[in-house]
Amino acid sequence: MACHGLIGVKPRVEIPPSEIGCGHYGCSHYKRRCKIIAPCCNEIFDCRFCHNESKNSIEVKLADWHDISRHDVKRVICSLCGTEQDVQQMCINCGVCMGRYFCSKCKFFDDDLSKKQFHCDECGICRNGGVENMFHCNTCGFCYSSYLKDKHKCMEKAMHTNCPICFEFLFDTTKAIALLACGHNMHLGCIRQLQQRLMYACPVCSKSFCDMSVIWEKVDEIIESRPMPEEYQNVKIWILCNDCVETSEVSFHTMALKCPKCKSYNTRRTQAAPAEPAASAESAESAAPAESDASSSSSRVE
Secondary structure (H helix, E strand, O other): OOOOOOOOOOOOOOOOOOOOOOOOOEOOOOEOOEEEEOOOOOOEEOOHHHHHHHHOOOOOOHHHOOOOOHHHOOEEEEOOOOOEEEOOOEOOOOOOEOOOEEEOOOOEEEOOHHHOOEEEOOOOEEEOOOHHHEEEEOOOOEEEEHHHOOOOOOOOOOOOOEOOOOOOEOOOOOOOEEEOOOOOEEEHHHHHHHHHOOOOEOOOOOOEOOOOHHHHHHHHHHHHHOOOOHHHOOOEEEEEEOOOOOEEEEEOOOOOOOOOOOOOOOEEEEOOOOOOOOOOHHHHHHHOOOOOHHHHHHOOOO
């Protein structure tokens, strides 16, 4: 008996709402299936970063520049059916999931779950990396990798500042951040740009942000091979080391000036020796002439 089944026809597969259109909508910042309505200007954007880039561009008058607060967003538009609605994960019209990750506190949607997003109540915003892999430092006011829990230098609100290279606010940046040993922070990409230009000192405090011992050994060899002229060999000058913050008197050389304490060449020339500490009350009193009670009391250091 002949078989009359349809050959080559694939059975219809039902796509769950969470996967319909996933990865095909959004912007360069986020993959999501909705757009936001900015409450500040009532305009439609893919995300708050798109809004901020548009409203803070050189084509806009400086007086009109402004950012949008993620928490102020009240309305969104489904990218599949175009329905305007309150902020929620599922579209009220077509039922599509507008973001596989959704945070009702931040009004945040994202289809890329590989970021391992989670909401940090202390930061007040969503972070990437997985809540099991991160911890919140109350002093710095930021979420770090658990690897850095006892290894980073705490500074009060360390991340509530701008990157010293590109001046982007670090607290809610989407770019990778580098934590320097000195306690200052900046974008990892900005650090790499400095290194490409052979700059290895923190632009905030001037401390070296990587191991420079090999470089200093090379400088030692160069200076040894290029002695100063005889009339300059006994010239002494005062320097301040940017790495150990010690002031020292060293021999003058045109190539570089080495700190005798930590052996670093990351130094700067100072005008004079460090000021002597103020004399104590007892030493000042004993050094004063004892002509009268008035002269004795006037010489005391308060």
